[in-house]
Amino acid sequence: PEAAKPEAAKPEAAKPEAAKPEAAKPEAAKPKLQPSSQPVPVPQTAAPKAPPASAVSSQQAGQKQ
Numbered sequence: 001p002e003a004a005k006p007e008a009a010k011p012e013a014a015k016p017e018a019a020k021p022e023a024a025k026p027e028a029a030k031p032k033l034q035p036s037s038q039p040v041p042v043p044q045t046a047a048p049k050a051p052p053a054s055a056v057s058s059q060q061a062g063q064k065q
Helices: 053-064
Strands: none
Touching: none
């Protein structure tokens, strides 16, 4: 009977969206990527890694002054 009804033997294959709802709704799986939640998700990641300590100290000094 399994050969007669392969969909019954593997319902996940018949309905991949049911087996992987996260794949069907990536926005639901990753709400962090939604612009509505955060206008700028991760600006730090967009920048080329963190600047050297010297650059960071310079920026902090500038802000204090």
